[in-house]
Amino acid sequence: MKNLSLMRLSIWAYLAIFFAYLLGPLVIMSVTAFNSPEFPRATPWECLTFEWFSALFQDERILNGIKNSVMVGFGTVILSVAMGLAGALMLTQIWPKLRATYYTIIIAPILVPGVVIGISTLVFWDRINRMLGLGADSFLSNGLFLTVIGQSTFIASYCMLVLVARLQRYDAALTEAALDLGATHAQAFRKVLLPFMKPAIASAAVLAFLASFENYNTTTFTFGEYPTLTIELAQKVRYGITPAISALAFIIVLLTVFAALFNEANIRRKELVLEARKGATVEELSSGRLKLPGFLSSNWAAVALVIVACATVVVVGTATVYSPQQCIADVQEQKRLETEMRIQELQRQRELRREQQEAEQGSTAPAQSQPADNNSGFGGVFAPSTLSGEDESGTAEPAEEDSGFGGAFAPSTLSGDGD
Amino acid sequence: MSAGVGVDLENLWIRFGDFVAVRDAKVHINGGDFFSFLGPSGCGKTTILRAVSGFLEPSEGQVLIGGKDMKGIGPNKRPTALIFQNLALFPLMKVWENITFSMEIKGASARERRKRADELLDMIALPDQGDKLPSELSGGQRQRVAIARALCAEPDVLLLDEPLSALDLKLRQHMRTELREIQKRVGITFIYITHDQGEALTMSDNIAVMRAGVIDQIGDGKTIYNDPSTAFAASFVGENNVFRGTVKQVQGDTALIATNRSGDLLARVSSANKGKMKPGDDAMMFIRPEAFALAPVGSEGDHFVTATVTNEEFEGNAFNIFMEGDGGKEMKVSLPNLGQSFDSHKGQPMTLQYDVQNAVALPAGDLATE
Numbered sequence: 001m002k003n004l005s006l007m008r009l010s011i012w013a014y015l016a017i018f019f020a021y022l023l024g025p026l027v028i029m030s031v032t033a034f035n036s037p038e039f040p041r042a043t044p045w046e047c048l049t050f051e052w053f054s055a056l057f058q059d060e061r062i063l064n065g066i067k068n069s070v071m072v073g074f075g076t077v078i079l080s081v082a083m084g085l086a087g088a089l090m091l092t093q094i095w096p097k098l099r100a101t102y103y104t105i106i107i108a109p110i111l112v113p114g115v116v117i118g119i120s121t122l123v124f125w126d127r128i129n130r131m132l133g134l135g136a137d138s139f140l141s142n143g144l145f146l147t148v149i150g151q152s153t154f155i156a157s158y159c160m161l162v163l164v165a166r167l168q169r170y171d172a173a174l175t176e177a178a179l180d181l182g183a184t185h186a187q188a189f190r191k192v193l194l195p196f197m198k199p200a201i202a203s204a205a206v207l208a209f210l211a212s213f214e215n216y217n218t219t220t221f222t223f224g225e226y227p228t229l230t231i232e233l234a235q236k237v238r239y240g241i242t243p244a245i246s247a248l249a250f251i252i253v254l255l256t257v258f259a260a261l262f263n264e265a266n267i268r269r270k271e272l273v274l275e276a277r278k279g280a281t282v283e284e285l286s287s288g289r290l291k292l293p294g295f296l297s298s299n300w301a302a303v304a305l306v307i308v309a310c311a312t313v314v315v316v317g318t319a320t321v322y323s324p325q326q327c328i329a330d331v332q333e334q335k336r337l338e339t340e341m342r343i344q345e346l347q348r349q350r351e352l353r354r355e356q357q358e359a360e361q362g363s364t365a366p367a368q369s370q371p372a373d374n375n376s377g378f379g380g381v382f383a384p385s386t387l388s389g390e391d392e393s394g395t396a397e398p399a400e401e402d403s404g405f406g407g408a409f410a411p412s413t414l415s416g417d418g419d
Numbered sequence: 420m421s422a423g424v425g426v427d428l429e430n431l432w433i434r435f436g437d438f439v440a441v442r443d444a445k446v447h448i449n450g451g452d453f454f455s456f457l458g459p460s461g462c463g464k465t466t467i468l469r470a471v472s473g474f475l476e477p478s479e480g481q482v483l484i485g486g487k488d489m490k491g492i493g494p495n496k497r498p499t500a501l502i503f504q505n506l507a508l509f510p511l512m513k514v515w516e517n518i519t520f521s522m523e524i525k526g527a528s529a530r531e532r533r534k535r536a537d538e539l540l541d542m543i544a545l546p547d548q549g550d551k552l553p554s555e556l557s558g559g560q561r562q563r564v565a566i567a568r569a570l571c572a573e574p575d576v577l578l579l580d581e582p583l584s585a586l587d588l589k590l591r592q593h594m595r596t597e598l599r600e601i602q603k604r605v606g607i608t609f610i611y612i613t614h615d616q617g618e619a620l621t622m623s624d625n626i627a628v629m630r631a632g633v634i635d636q637i638g639d640g641k642t643i644y645n646d647p648s649t650a651f652a653a654s655f656v657g658e659n660n661v662f663r664g665t666v667k668q669v670q671g672d673t674a675l676i677a678t679n680r681s682g683d684l685l686a687r688v689s690s691a692n693k694g695k696m697k698p699g700d701d702a703m704m705f706i707r708p709e710a711f712a713l714a715p716v717g718s719e720g721d722h723f724v725t726a727t728v729t730n731e732e733f734e735g736n737a738f739n740i741f742m743e744g745d746g747g748k749e750m751k752v753s754l755p756n757l758g759q760s761f762d763s764h765k766g767q768p769m770t771l772q773y774d775v776q777n778a779v780a781l782p783a784g785d786l787a788t789e
Contacts (some may be wrong), residue, residue, distance in 0.1 A: 177503060177507040178520065179495045180473075180501045181495075181520050181521040181568070181569075183495055183524045191520075191523070196510070196511060277551075277555065
């Protein structure tokens, strides 16, 4: 009995650690999006602010990156789902002895590094472009086209894996039945196979879109004049990171949560409807008077969805009227006070040391004059003066020079535009 | 009953690589007939069906439907409709959409289709079930929906590939009568594939018995049962007791067989083998379990069999007696239960007699293994 409860406890502990590992970074990143310091951090908490969201939506390059990513995403979805479906159909129809070989070939792009795919796409289409005698501004060297083609080479393989799983449960007799009843091959495909594949096609499309959206390795070689979001982010981070990126991450996390809950709610509703249909009598079914369960009844996913939606509306509503100016001013005032206190402390210590040195004078060589404080692992990042941005006194200056992060987090870099 | 469209198979060969699935099949099926192909699994009967429906091109020979060669005509252009072994109802379509799929293909309006579906649902005794999904129906109901779907295409020939094999015994027996009735009502040719001789015998006008790609015998149920033309047909259709031996003497329709265990016995030569059996040939003699009658112990002669009883069982309508038989297989005797008393003879010898007309002499051949 005791052993059992211990076992149970350790399972819960394991779960907690697992989820903390999985979701912790996301939670912390989301928190930093609402904290006022210019470097993304969760502690110390200073002021609740929404300015990073407005900063995000005012950033032309990020917005342009999102637009490009969406365009590339749609192109990739269409191309890879079509190719994936064709590949999956082929796999189920091919001569059994060739199947393993065919499978390996079609899966290979997943195993090839994205960088290689990117370079080869670029080189290959450039060759073709030249062969056809087209200029550098032709369709074949267009960044959008190249990115879609490049990403699709391996995303189509992912799609095929998803589609094959569904296709293996397809009864080929259904197509034969359709043919036997007078359908052409095209009709059998459209009216029987395609509806059956619909759920898998939807998952493959979502997967393809996400894979395309987050792709960097391949895109970095092919984007041309159409930098996607990942490309833009990478270029921005090179000049320093701001909580605006946390804000973007938060929005993406939120959208994902919404989509997941919506999907779950739909699945549950379908199950409930199916159950209701099973219990229904013939009259109820044919008269259409069957009382189907409502959207929210016994459907926790739907309830959660509504709660999250309400919370979002509340937060957005608050954001439009909330102003953190007073809080930020208070914090700055407090920091200034702290800084002054520390300066006084430092001066006192220096005085003390000087007295000691004077006492030992003559016996040893002049000792190091650097204050002990400067060896702080964080360099000068957390030194109050760095944050307040004003030169309080010359005494703190040596600390600033020693910053472990180089100049990347220096306030001047952050305030400057990322270009 | 000759209103329907007939089907002819002419010297049909179907090969898969080196494997011959169907060997030189010659079958004439009358229009409006209920025709069964009966054989053990793997004998090529489904292959024949696929050749008729157009999913398979014969390697040699012809399939004629209504006298027209079907070569190069795809399954969607043939006047046939196939009912699949697993029914192959479209799982995502409602029952009425399933039934009228053939009309949807031709572009019929939803109202027309609904009307036709209701008619057909009435015919298969499933009124008001049109809005359900196939998964919401029972096995027997699904079966009938599959039939309605095939009939909706208004085929000249309906092909059925062991459609009852997935049903339980009670339902299967019920569906047999129902299928037969539907066939009489619509009056089209039914070609039925089965390995169940009971189904074939009860429903069919004519039966083709198949073995390993070869059609052994074609005839109506009575002929197949009473006058089999090969040892395989005799042993596959119904229960039968085999006596191996050699032909000793042939006189007109009867042959005297020197059996390995039971001495010389008289039997009728099957009509397909008349004049083909000569003294000295290896032969087999078949007697049905119900063709025996008790005889005084120790009776001897050319229509008496004596053997030791190994087991007895009471089946309700009959006493079954198992005796030491030929070739390791027990000989089974069924005595109808007419209220007579029956003493156990277990371990004792027993003598049986039979009518020579009920014993069939055939050239030796492969037996059905079941």
